[in-house]
Amino acid sequence: MSSSAQPSPGRRLLRLGLTVVLSAAVGAIATTGGASALAAGVPAAPDNLLVFPDRDFITVEGYQDHIGEAATIEVTRPGVGIVGSAQGVVAEGDVAFEVNHPGGYCWGAGTGLKVTPDIRPGDVASIRFGDTAGGDTRVQDGFVTEDAVQNGTTVTVTGHLGAGVNPANIEQRIIEPELTATAVGRRDVRALPGPLTPAPKGGYQSGLSVNGDVFTATYVFDDAAVAHIAANASLGERLLSWEVTDLIGNRQGVTIAEFGEPGGPGMGGCPNGPLASGPVGPTDVVAAKVPGGVKLTWTPALAIPGTPAITGYRATAVGQTMTGNEQVEVGRRITGQSARGTTITGLSDAETYDVEIASVSSVGETFPRVSVRAVTDTTPPTVAASRSSGSYAVPQTVTLTANEAGSEIYYTADGTDPLIADMLSPTAIHYAAPILVAADTTLRFVAFDPSNNVSVVGSRTYTITNTPTPDAPAFGSPTIGTGQVTLRWTSGDPSITGYGVQAYDAAGATVGALAETTATSLVVTGLTADTPYFFTVQAKNVNGWGTPSAKLGPLTPQGAVVANAGPDRTGVVRNTRVALDGAGSTPGATYAWTQLATGTTNPIGATDPDRVALTGANTLSPSFTLPFYRYPMTNRPLTFQLTVTTAAGSRSDTALVVPAVDQVAIGTASWKAGDFRVTGAGSVVGATILIHSGSLAGPVLTSTGVVAAPPLAGGTFDVRLRNGAAPAARPATIWIESNRGGIAGPFTVN
Incomplete structure (x- = not known):
């Protein structure tokens, strides 16, 4: 299946939470820690990420508030980086989508990382929607180490538990469809931590013990023939382990290790695993004709995390002239991942060559190779410096860039010319990284493109005073008044001689001139009421003004009439009394509270199921009872608008009341x-x-x-x-x- 294949909506894979816990025993929830809060990053039910490391696939459950949205799945290995990624669209149903499983998406779908990761314990699988994180699962270090062993009616399964696995958060299963026709009555048998306990449907009893880093699951069947079926299960032994159990028994952050299952692509058309994939090729490849050959330059390739290291490159020039059924081919083998170029010699100046280059690793070469056409170039390159000449208070970092890919830049830092009679001077330095200029320096620089065209020599002169200007002060809490804002800030720099405050409108344009003061606070007046503003503050010393702070805002000065509906309320329990608070509003005015349809400026409809009855709607502090939930009510925030009216006019403000929702x-x-x-x-x-x-x-x-x-x-x-x-x-x-x-x-x- 291609990497753009869509998952089957609504298909159920496993129900890993309460089906098991409640049918076995309520006490089983307690053994997992029951009331402990979800760990940071782990998805909250009904959302979940299930990782199957042996088959290198992931199931995304839930996320039904993102139906139709594209999600990015990434597998990150500590100390290595992202070793696998894919994008999928959330579908309706328990299973939002899957990666590397029939009916799902291939690894690399929608991303540039075309490799099926070898998922290992300690890796972290995460989901995000754009830049918004949606949760992650750390792959648990727990797995079965050998086939089930039968001894009469008893079957045992042993395995490994790493130090990071909570031994209370594991369950061992043996999967065999033939068990449904026996007294077991289902396609699997399961063992939870603890002593032997009869199965809910009968047919066997089971328990699980842990000794150091070894676990043993024990099954005692009523019939030796059934024990034989389980011990020789066609679908094998599994260990389920999870990071946390929520308040109602949902297992979150689940790893399902399947003994004997192979990894790699889960379906046709998906990319190979890291040990079966040729390396990525170099980029920015330029092939320039030179007398008797072709000069090649490139940006070195970086191995995909989790794949074998790149050991070098293979470059080949292929003549376009066909003699019989043959073409001339001349090449070079280059050792080292960091190599940036080579020159293929022994070529005919009368021939036109296509050039192919591939990265080389222990598992092969780039396929297909990177292909370019060798060209004649007579245009010299240009070089730019990231800092213009001038005086700077602190050391500067200067970056040199050439406009032609594959160009090589040389420079001197002592004011001498890097070229002498079109030849590099002995003092010329090959540019490989940004240059730190910490003292008075004259930089001169020149570039050679792949065809050996030479740029004009550039020059920059820098004076470093080592007398820095102050860092930006830190804003404190502002006070908003009528037509004015009081700003406060702090700074510990004793060299500061003054401060400057700049106001901005909502579009980012400056409002007025820089207001200067020697104090650490300033009352900014003359502002338009009910208009949002932003502010920066900067400090100066004998060396001048420092960098402005980040903008503070929006801050909205009050007008002659102030409406303050009070703070938003979150986590309000249903069937409790809620008091709204407009105490910050203009006193002695006329007050009117209105419930709005959330997300609009319209009063809520008379038949809207989320409508509540306000008592004292014409006072500063009305109240209402948040009713019990009853469909078609929703759990959306309730919006209440306070309108304050005086002879000077009217103003409005809103407050949200967000219900607490149980699980x-x-x-x-x-x-x-x-x-x-x-x-x-x-x-x-x-x-x-x-x-x-x-x-x-x-x-x-x-x-x-x-x-x-x-x-x-x-x-x-x-x-x-x-x-x-x-x-x-x-x-x-x-x-x-x-x-x-x-x-x-x-x-x-x-």
Whole structure:
């Protein structure tokens, strides 16, 4: 499949969280740390990154608030850099997309890193949307080390656990579809940390122990024949390990190590792995005709992180004239990754040559090679210096650049000419990196292009006074008044003799002249009320003005009428009273609070499900009760606008109230005639759960409550409808909603 292949929307891979935990035992959640907060960077449920290091593929789950957006997946190796990357578009469904798995994207899709990474423990897989990070998973150092061993009805699986793996956050599985026809009744058997425990569906008991860096999973089957099936499983042994478990038992940052699975491309058309890929070729290749040959220059190639080092280059000139079925080919082998050029000699001046160059490594050469046409060039290059001549208070770094690729620059720093009678002088230095000018210096420089055309000699003279100007002061907290702003700043430089403040409008244009003061504060007056401004501050000493600070703002001076709706509120619990606060507004005015449709300037509709009833809407401090959640309500912020009116006019300001949303998850959902049961978990004990058929807009099948399940910080729910109370037909899917705002679904009913 090509790298642009689209993943299959909605395809389910694994449900790694509550299906396992709730069906096994609530206590299993406690062994993972239960209430511990998500580690920094790890995605929060329902978003997740699942890494399969043995097959070098990644599953992206969730991210449904980014449907239709392109996401970038990167695998970063500490001390090495990015060893694999791909872009994919988030699709609707539990699986947003996959990389290096049939139905998904190839590594390198949408990026320039055309290699399938050899994912290893310690690597970090991350997702981002543009420049916005979406979470990451650190690949865990845990895996099965040998095939399962059978001894009668007992099967054992052993493996390795690295020092960074939490031994409570692991689960071992044996995958074999034939087990579904046995007393096990499912396609796999599983072992969690702890003593032997009967499986929920019966057929075996299992447990898992850890001794140092070795784990042992033990399965005791009711039947030796079933033990034989498990010990010889066709799909093999796996170890699941994860970074954290959230409050409701979701496993986040998951690594799934699959014993015996090969790595590399997961489907046809995907790039080779790092040990089967030829190196990237050099760039900026220029081939110039010289007497009897071709002079080649290039920018050295850099090996893709995780691939073998580049050891050199192979350059070949191929004559265009065909004699019989042959063309003349003359080449050079160049040793060293840092080589920047060569000259192929022994060529005919009457022939036209195509030139091919490839990087060389232990796994082969660049394919296809980089091809260029040898050309005759009579135009001399030009050289530019990044700093103009002048006096500078501190040492300067000067960069020299030539306008022709492949040109070589030489310079002197003692004022002598780098050329003597068209030959390089003995004092000329080959330019390879920016030049530090720390004292009074005259630089002279010249460039040779690949055809040996010579530039005009350039010259720059620098005076370094070593008397620096001050660094920019640091702004403190400003005070906003009527038509004015009070600015404050700090600086510890004793050489400072004064400060300057510059105002800017929203478009970045200066407003007024630089305002100077010897104090560390300034009241900037004469500003237009209700207009945003930005400000910089800079310091001066005997050497002059230093660099201005970063802009502070926007700061908006008040007018004759001030409307202040107070701070935004976040994490407001539903079914609690919320008091708005307009105390910072003009006193003695007329006040009117209005709830707006969030994201607009329009009053919220009378039938909008997010509308609340304001008490005291014409006072400075109205209040309302944030209601329990009930679809079609949303969890969007509520927007409240305060309008203040006096004889001088009216002004408005808004404040947001953001509801706190609990987490809920469905563990199991099963139906048979006269019997319907749903289990799950929630992060708030006492929350009421509604179970819908088909969608959140579908009929409510039943309701239940979240009850405490110590030692969990949250709780669980378990509701069962029998006989006439059960749905007459099996619902295909269900959704759940909590009166505290959490929702989950769709979930397939078995």
